Amino acid sequence: MTLSVQEGTLLNTSRPPTVLLAMDFPLHQRLLAEGSLDRLRSVARVDLARVVTDLATADAGGLAEAEVLFTHWGAPELTEETLRRLPRLRAVVHAAGSVKHHVTDAVWRRGIAVSSAAAANALPVAEFTLAAILFANKRVLDVARDYAALRARPDLLPYFSGHGNYHRTVGVVGASRIGRRLLDLLRPHDLDVLLHDPYVDDRQARDLGVEPVGLDELARRSDVVSIHAPQLPETHHMFDARRIALLRDGATLINTARGSLVDTNALTAHLVTGRLHAVLDVTEPDVPPADSPLYTLPNVLLTPHIAGSLGNELHRMTDGAIDEVSRYAQGLPFAHPVGSEELSRSA
Template identity: 35%
Template sequence: MKVLVTPTSLCRQPDSAALESLRRAVGEVVLNPFGRPMTESELIDALPGVDGVIAGLDDYSADALAAADRLRVVARYGVGTNNVDLDAARARGIVVTRTPGANALAVAELAVGLTFAVARGIPRLDAAVRAGDWPRGEGRELTGGVFGVVGFGAIGRLVAERARGIGMTPIAYDPMLPDEVFAAAGVERCDLDDLCRRSDVLSLHVPLLPETRHLLDERRLALLPADAIVVNTARGGLIDEAAARAALDAGRIYGVAIDAYETEPPSASPLVGHPRVVSTPHSGGHTREAVARMSEQSIDDLITVLRGEASPNAVSSPL
């Protein structure tokens, strides 16, 4: 069998134990040679003859999947599936799996770290000292504030726990979960507009779907307190980046931390480079520990499906 592996963090270590175990199980393993997510056209060239894919953030469109003459499984190396056309996969008999929870802790820790980075201007101060300057730092404290969590799944709940640990009061919005989940976590449930009005920090942890695109738009940005910090470690497109830039320029919000962009790499993002924006390269899940968990789980899922067995992590199965 032949398997294509595309996640950049996994391909950087071609002789890793995870990839060696995959080679022993399937035979031929082909690695993404580009050092970035593969485009639709690159996948169209690469997928013929491939039985399974360990998939990063590549564009598995209907056209790309149509080029796959033997493909049986796309095992997502991560939790999001918005880059995979699930209907097309289902119609072609391709199972799609994901790795829920494998990178939750890593993303949660980055979200909290980015909050501090914006509040205290840490990247700017670091750059100044490296350049030989000695500026007077100016920032704001987080203790005593309200931390709003949009999306109360595994990552959102971990973020809420850590927000409480730094002396903030977490509140959350998630229309998909029952009240019992919020009660068990000791976190107040709010509707989205109320959460925006009350949040000194607002952190996004929802998938990108048609109904969540630009979830934080001009109207909702205007609801935020004037000193609010917005954090996006989830998916690009959840924030209207042009509206967020306008809110920053007008002084309506304090700052933005962003790890996921509407277009990646974000060469045209209006947020990148702004003095009150902290930008990271979609690296929320990229800790050594999370990479190991995602590698193991996605490879296990792929091998399970190729053996003709059902994966508990399947999000799309053949019709």
């Protein structure tokens, strides 16, 4: 029996599909723990001894049988040339977030179905951001630092008078998957939420329970700004020196998206003076120079891109990807398909 997943893609459901793993070695050993491996083997034929990192040099016999490519970090790029070595390939199931690093226009021209675990990866980023917002408004890190320095209870009067989460204004930049998950998590809290997203109209904003505003207005009004926009030419340095200067004194800028969205040098200049606070999970460059003040400034929480899936959270993405392989094997459409049009405005 054959069923259509998407136009131009037919699935043979008379036998389990042959799945080929394509990712950094030995990442698959961490992703496919015993339970996950059993699940994948129950819906597909997969050889754990064959993991591809370079399609140009991989064994041609193994490639010729592959119907589904199960990818993760380090997946090889799928070009016209490499796809010719995968004549039976009908689907790419990515057990991570963005597929931009390996899915090319050649994939769409071949009519190959693509799925991503970006929705599963959105949750830990949104959770990280929620914690950062709530801690920023209560100045938790400042209080903890003062407590450690004094080895006695600090004077909390400044924190009582100026901080807290009741009706603080949070500006969310981008109603992406992560941005929308964050909006869901913010809803139970007594916060006033602004949103800037050029693809969200006033009615959609009302449905999301937020106030739509321009980016400059969001910068001026927000106590905390959290960035969840994609990395595109038009978003490069969307928070440049001019816009960073619009942020109110004492505001916190959170970036868990991409480092290039913020002019790191311009932001650092404000952070050094103590005028602003920042939670930076990404920077430009990816690793700041060894002498960067970001490592030691008391008003900066700097982390090495950990907001996304980490440790056992990787298994959430793996489970979701295996669910997609199961749907493919049954001739069902993907629950989390990726289309070529999405990549022009997604991370």
